[in-house]
Amino acid sequence: MMSKIDPDLVASLGVIETRLRWLSSWTIHNANHLRESRDGLKVGGHQASCASITAIMTALYFHALGPNDKVAVKPHAGPVLHAIHYLLGNQSLDQLQRFRGFGGMQSYPSRTKDIIPVDFSTGSVGLGVAITAFASLVQDYLIAHGELDPSEAGRMIALMGDAELDEGNIYECLIEAYKHDIRNCWWIVDYNRQSLDHTTADRMFNRFDDIFATCGWRVVTLKQGKQQREVFARPGGAAIGEWIDRCPNADFAALTYQGGAAWRARLLADLGAEAQTAGLIATFDDEALAALMTNLGGHCIETLLEAFAEAEGDTPSLFIAYTVKGYGLPFAGHKDNHAGLMNSTQIESLRDSLGIAPGAEWEPYAGLGDNAAAGLKALVEASPLARARLPQAAIPVPVPPRLPFPDGKEQSTQAAFGRILLDLAKSGEPLADRIVTTSPDVTVSTNLGAFVNQRGLFRRQELHDVFAAAKIPTAQKWSGHGAGQHVELGIAENNLFLVLAALGLAAPLFGTRLFPVGTVYDPFIARGLDALNYACYQDARFLLVATPSGLTLGPEGGAHQSINAPLIGMGQPGLTYFEPAFVDELALFMRRAFEHMQATDGGSTYLRLTTRVIEQVDRPDDGWEADALQGGYWLKRPAVGAEAAIVATGAILPEALAAWQELHDDIPGIGLLNVTSPDLLHRGWSAARAGRWVNGRSEACHAAKLLAALSPTAGLVTIIDGSPGALSWLGGVRGQRVSPLGIDRFGQTGDLPDLYREYRLDKQAIFDAAAELFL
Numbered sequence: 001m002m003s004k005i006d007p008d009l010v011a012s013l014g015v016i017e018t019r020l021r022w023l024s025s026w027t028i029h030n031a032n033h034l035r036e037s038r039d040g041l042k043v044g045g046h047q048a049s050c051a052s053i054t055a056i057m058t059a060l061y062f063h064a065l066g067p068n069d070k071v072a073v074k075p076h077a078g079p080v081l082h083a084i085h086y087l088l089g090n091q092s093l094d095q096l097q098r099f100r101g102f103g104g105m106q107s108y109p110s111r112t113k114d115i116i117p118v119d120f121s122t123g124s125v126g127l128g129v130a131i132t133a134f135a136s137l138v139q140d141y142l143i144a145h146g147e148l149d150p151s152e153a154g155r156m157i158a159l160m161g162d163a164e165l166d167e168g169n170i171y172e173c174l175i176e177a178y179k180h181d182i183r184n185c186w187w188i189v190d191y192n193r194q195s196l197d198h199t200t201a202d203r204m205f206n207r208f209d210d211i212f213a214t215c216g217w218r219v220v221t222l223k224q225g226k227q228q229r230e231v232f233a234r235p236g237g238a239a240i241g242e243w244i245d246r247c248p249n250a251d252f253a254a255l256t257y258q259g260g261a262a263w264r265a266r267l268l269a270d271l272g273a274e275a276q277t278a279g280l281i282a283t284f285d286d287e288a289l290a291a292l293m294t295n296l297g298g299h300c301i302e303t304l305l306e307a308f309a310e311a312e313g314d315t316p317s318l319f320i321a322y323t324v325k326g327y328g329l330p331f332a333g334h335k336d337n338h339a340g341l342m343n344s345t346q347i348e349s350l351r352d353s354l355g356i357a358p359g360a361e362w363e364p365y366a367g368l369g370d371n372a373a374a375g376l377k378a379l380v381e382a383s384p385l386a387r388a389r390l391p392q393a394a395i396p397v398p399v400p401p402r403l404p405f406p407d408g409k410e411q412s413t414q415a416a417f418g419r420i421l422l423d424l425a426k427s428g429e430p431l432a433d434r435i436v437t438t439s440p441d442v443t444v445s446t447n448l449g450a451f452v453n454q455r456g457l458f459r460r461q462e463l464h465d466v467f468a469a470a471k472i473p474t475a476q477k478w479s480g481h482g483a484g485q486h487v488e489l490g491i492a493e494n495n496l497f498l499v500l501a502a503l504g505l506a507a508p509l510f511g512t513r514l515f516p517v518g519t520v521y522d523p524f525i526a527r528g529l530d531a532l533n534y535a536c537y538q539d540a541r542f543l544l545v546a547t548p549s550g551l552t553l554g555p556e557g558g559a560h561q562s563i564n565a566p567l568i569g570m571g572q573p574g575l576t577y578f579e580p581a582f583v584d585e586l587a588l589f590m591r592r593a594f595e596h597m598q599a600t601d602g603g604s605t606y607l608r609l610t611t612r613v614i615e616q617v618d619r620p621d622d623g624w625e626a627d628a629l630q631g632g633y634w635l636k637r638p639a640v641g642a643e644a645a646i647v648a649t650g651a652i653l654p655e656a657l658a659a660w661q662e663l664h665d666d667i668p669g670i671g672l673l674n675v676t677s678p679d680l681l682h683r684g685w686s687a688a689r690a691g692r693w694v695n696g697r698s699e700a701c702h703a704a705k706l707l708a709a710l711s712p713t714a715g716l717v718t719i720i721d722g723s724p725g726a727l728s729w730l731g732g733v734r735g736q737r738v739s740p741l742g743i744d745r746f747g748q749t750g751d752l753p754d755l756y757r758e759y760r761l762d763k764q765a766i767f768d769a770a771a772e773l774f775l
């Protein structure tokens, strides 16, 4: 390979690289050994993981990065990213000194909590990698929809650890990305062949190349650094290169740790019989031999710059950059180095080797001499990152004051959801043009089909509807094109949440608001739970519609029944869970979800729906709406000081209403509270209780206000098609007695009367629960 790279640039970047290794090490050292510890907990941080990737990040951030590129940095290289921004002047010394401390820079790059620009949060390994592929899909979506100029396209880049390649979500994403023909995506593997526990399996050698190549990726392997290439081209050198190729990962790592003398002994034992090779080895002293043997592609700035420069075009690219974990540090290569920390003697000797005077540890260019420091400063200031542009704030999209909902005495929330979206699709509302729907192979069975008929599948290349062309009758007339608004996914719920995360970050990443709506069967939220948490953690904004849900899916049975989903909805920060019983409630909550997606302090929404068709209620007025939006309203207002109420959520409202009708005679004034969001009620309760201590105000929460209509000694029968804990806590709000109904065991097939009887969700169960309170 002929080098076209300016040697001065390589030399300067080499200095920056050692500076990043130093600053990241020192930041971690400071937090663990110098800062006062008040709790005796290990602070932690990963010096070895950082040292492994500093050359890659130097070559990228200070040379190869384009102005519109976005990067997900492997979680344990967080300190390197902060050091880069420190050199750029975007990060303060105070933040570095408070690494992993309260209000300081976070352990792992965080979009919402760090003060430096972070494109994608990372932490749960694998997810930060996959989201970049879906972000490139979103970028293509925006280009195809005329929201982004093609010249503004950047690369979506993941800097990943090699152990992340063990995460299944990588391969689910790879398959989906191939189907969608994604482009402008780079994954750069810090291939140090060490995970947390151990060195990684040799048997995977070259397998990753095959897997990615099969999925249409360009695979660029950076095994040898420039010095290795030169030396191995000398007489006798090829044998050393071949020896490295055969060397098991664990042996290579152990020899790296042991150093030059060990390398020599082993190489001579294995290759010494070959005179030219032995002679070549003899030309290196121990230190030089160790440096040669670890001169891997991922540590060679020149090799990295060349590889990045040559990767032209928009083909997704995997760079396998061979590295040493802990490169340049005393525990380089040691299999236990993942959480290893240098001791004081070790870090001081690293400091001295860089010419940094004691006390000057935080100075960005300490020990370099004025001219060299000025040159580096100029290089840093001229780097692509210093010129990177942040997208403009997304223009708010008007949400209609009311979303029309279908009328009809008998309806299900799932069918109405499809209808509301269809009406939106047919409307000229600007909101409709920015809705993007997506579903992991349950588009039809979650009633999204009609929206897709109207708005089409999103495809970069035209996709003709063969059935429609052949005039074969079908309800689903789906053609794919650039203007399409539905992202079709295979059955991989994890991908659903990563796509929702990427779509839900369109505003901060690309300056355009999208309104992502994803559908899934309620029980299968659990399949993508970590990705859902990941999406919320970085404040992606979307609407999740989960349906059908609970035991109420009847004949589908226990395998498809969701039980603890309400608790997921209540427990997940960044996601507001509503469970409407009636379709006018649904329309209200969908509207709120669209508003909430673009509110500064907004978030995402989860609607738990059902296929059960139930009789709708007549509303004398819309007085119920404000309360419903806060989490609950009196469907049947209790008499003042009433001794009992039924508290119900979602699909079993008909049972609650029927029970209320009959109990009315025995318990005069009994109320029926429709809890539309156990989540909001509980959050409000927690906030009110904390409020007294946090800001000196103790205002009654919505749950307390509702329940204040009852006698303090009143009894509550709570009922939900899901974990009873979603509602039973309500008794704690005012100290009222509770008899909770709900599901805490697996269901089975059956029709609703049988199932509701067996699992105690019917009218009789409510009578029994009430009797239990009063007898």
Ligand SMILES: Cc1ncc(C[n+]2csc(CCOP(=O)(O)OP(=O)(O)O)c2C)c(N)n1
Pocket (backbone or CB within 6 Å): 048, 049, 052, 074, 075, 076, 123, 124, 125, 160, 161, 162, 163, 164, 190, 192, 194, 195, 196, 197, 325, 338
């Ligand atoms: C989903 C998840 N599981 C486990 C962990 C704990 N963990 C953190 S790093 C790591 C191994 C990382 O190895 P690799 O990706 O090769 O990174 P590097 O060697 O560069 O540190 C593990 C298991 C995690 N962060 N996320």
Ligand SMILES: [Mg+2]
Pocket (backbone or CB within 6 Å): 161, 162, 163, 190, 191, 192, 193, 194, 195, 325
């Ligand atoms: Mg690794």
